[in-house]
Amino acid sequence: MASQRPDGVAPVKQLPGGPGAGQLFRGFLWLGLTGFGGVLPQAQRMIVEKRRWLTTEEFVDLLAVCQFLPGGNVLNLAASLGARSRGFAGALAALAGLLAAPSIFVVALGACYQEFEGSAEVRGAVLGLAAAGTGLLVATAFKIARALPRRWAPLCVAAACCAAVAVLGCPLIVVLPVLTAVSLLLNRRVPR
Template sequence: MNEAVRPEITKGDLLIGFLKIGMLGFGGVASMARYVIVEERRWFTDEEYAAILGICQVMPGPNTVNSAVIIGDRFQGLPGVLLSLLGLMLGPVVVVTLLGAAFATYGKVPFIQAAIMGAAAGGAGLVVGTGFKMVQNVGLGLRSSLVAAVAFVAVGLMNWPMIPVVAVLVPVSVALVLIGRQ
């Protein structure tokens, strides 16, 4: 997004935006993060967010935590990083602590077990749906689509370990982009 048309992102905006992401991103925080950051708040375009997410995926740690650090730093420096992380983590820590205590008491109830399985399926669907939406909006070329398909088949269908797949596909992706620019 052009810096001239991007609204100023305040410390409060970062705190509230990431608090919303953290509180509403159950089982599929990536989909909520993209929705809040790109569609609702318009902090970044899909292309810019995809670039940030790409960087976060090759860094150690959770992607959304990494993106909170990058986005907080970009708009408000260290205070922005701290507020983004606080917003992202505060709600889920409180909720998970309360749910853990309740699960310790009621976890064997069949209805509760069924609800957990349903929530897991819903979360998986959100992740897949967000991936498809990002691919459509970013407009991957043939080479990038091929790499994405190989990654999906290798990790998603063949159950290969993610780290070796990423270790192979990152240099392949870079090479394909460089070849495409020539």
């Protein structure tokens, strides 16, 4: 059990049954090696379905917090899950695992792309990867939506966000706080 620190800040609660630092590193290293175009779908599959580190509901709750924080959602998710399981060492292990292989790969791929960027085949391959990544993201969104309680409220807020940003051209920095307030109000008023 976590104790109060001398500076009065409560430390992150560590879960004794959660994954160890080595497991976190290996799991997120594999995720970094196998994912492309955003690894949220693979992260959900690894964390919830394969390794059972979190339930679907816990994953959705943690992801909701991570999406609101600045930075990449999956980076925030890795750090949060690592900290939840093994404190600072767990967060560091998860982040190191997630970033190690992709960092090397991106540098190498960038050098190759610079060499062949004018090729029609390379442009076609990049468009194909973008389409596959989009499909994975949509599939994960549907999986997550099934786990949401009172599905209509979160889906309406998500649709309003898409419409405001994509159709009306409103800046995300304005839309996010407004829809966060709306979401909180809906969450309080909608019966469970």
